[in-house]
Structures are given as C-alpha cells and as structure tokens.
Amino acid sequence: xxxxxxxxxxxxxxxxxxxxxxxxxxxxxxxxxxxxxxxxxxxxxxxxxxxxxxxxxxxxxxxxxxxxxxxxxxxxxxxxxxxxxxxxxxxxxxxxxxxxxxxxxxxxxxxxxxxxxxxxxxxxxxxxxxxxxxxxxxxxxxxxxxxxxxxxxxxxxxxxxxxxxxxxxxxxxxxxx
Numbered sequence: 001x002x003x004x005x006x007x008x009x010x011x012x013x014x015x016x017x018x019x020x021x022x023x024x025x026x027x028x029x030x031x032x033x034x035x036x037x038x039x040x041x042x043x044x045x046x047x048x049x050x051x052x053x054x055x056x057x058x059x060x061x062x063x064x065x066x067x068x069x070x071x072x073x074x075x076x077x078x079x080x081x082x083x084x085x086x087x088x089x090x091x092x093x094x095x096x097x098x099x100x101x102x103x104x105x106x107x108x109x110x111x112x113x114x115x116x117x118x119x120x121x122x123x124x125x126x127x128x129x130x131x132x133x134x135x136x137x138x139x140x141x142x143x144x145x146x147x148x149x150x151x152x153x154x155x156x157x158x159x160x161x162x163x164x165x166x167x168x169x170x171x172x173x174x175x176x177x
Contacts (some may be wrong), residue, residue, distance in 0.1 A: 020089025057170055059135035065089045067166035070077075074130030077123065077174075079147075080109030081139065082133065095127050124174050132159060134170040 021150070035127075065085040073091040076083075083094040096109030112123035124132060132150075134140075140147035150156060151170060158175040165171045 006145070059138070060085050061168075062089055062114060064168050067164070067169065068092060068133075068171065070164045071131075071162055071171065075128065076131045076133050077108065077112065077127060077129040079113045079135075080106070082135065083109065086133070110141075113147040114145050116144075117146040121145045121158075129174050131162070132172040132174060134172070136168055136170045143170040153156035 005097065018167060038114070059082050066080075066089050068086060068090045071092075074093070075095060076086060076092045077095045079084060080096045080098045083097045086092050087094050087097070095103050098106060098109065108123050108127065113122045120132075123129075134147060134151040136151055136153075138148070138151050139145075140151065146156075150159070153170075156172075159172040160175065162171040162173050
C-alpha cells in the first residue's frame with residue numbers, strides 16, 4: 001500500500017497529515033456546533049414573537065409552496081432552502097439552490113439573505129428577479145440582515161407585498177426601473 005511504502009521510505013507525511021486533519025476536526029467541531037446552534041436558537045423578533053430555523057423548514061411544505069401557483073409566473077429570488085419546492089410545484093423559475101452548478105446561484109441563495117440591504121438589492125437587480133420570497137418572521141443569517149427585517153414585516157421602497165399566498169410566506173414584487 002502507499003502508506004506502507006511511505007513508512008518504509010521514512011516519509012511520514014501521510015500519517016502526519018492524517019493526524020493534523022483529525023486534530024483540526026476535533027478542535028473545530030465545537031465551533032461548528034456552536035455556530036449551528038446559534039442559527040437554530042430562538043431569536044426574539046420585533047413583533048414580540050420568536051422564530052427558529054424550523055420556520056424556514058415549514059416554508060418548504062408542499063401545500064405552502066403550491067399557494068404560489070395563483071401568482072403570475074416569474075423569476076423568484078428565494079433562499080436556497082425553499083427554492084427546490086417552488087421549482088417542483090409551481091410555474092415559477094428560481095434563481096438559487098444548493099443543488100445548482102452555478103457558483104452565483106449558490107452564493108445568491110445565502111449571501112443576499114444574510115447581508116445588508118445594499119447586497120440584497122444588488123442581487124435583485126443583477127438577477128432581474130420579479131419576486132423576492134421570504135418565510136414570514138424567519139431569521140436569515142446573523143442580525144441585522146435586511147431579509148430578516150423584511151420577513152418581520154418592514155416596508156421597503158420598490159418591494160410590494162403580493163396577496164393570495166399562504167400567510168407563512170411573504171412574496172414581494174420587485175419594481176422594475
């Protein structure tokens with residue numbers, strides 16, 4: 001085997017790398033767990049309620065996604081975790097997804113939602129999105145992300161709420177210049 005050949009030649013690089021990888025994983029695991037826990041922990045909202053990442057999971061429910069079939073089809077910017085059901089169950093096109101081969105589509109599904117207003121608006125303009133879809137009252141990324149502010153019900157120029165969708169969703173029509 002390659003490992004035996006390296007040991008016989010006195011080259012201990014492979015075992016050393018394996019040890020370093022195991023050591024790094026041991027040190028990083030608590031950090032990764034803490035970050036995940038931070039995103040899953042309940043977060044107080046401006047409206048007095050609380051939300052967790054479970055709320056985003058709720059918005060993936062097929063019946064909730066199907067409520068968008070009553071809205072004129074368009075290009076939807078949604079976080080990566082709720083794009084796939086839209087693609088499968090509606091006539092809308094989606095711009096993001098963790099399954100996507102496009103680096104931009106993966107990044108847009110995360111960065112646009114976890115950043116400030118300028119980043120989200122730049123993404124909407126660059127992608128020429130017709131709609132922005134949010135899970136109502138959900139928390140997107142670390143505070144204070146603009147998507148979280150919108151999901152909590154804040155008004156924003158150029159983003160108009162669309163009626164007729166499941167109340168767990170917030171669909172905003174993007175004004176075109």
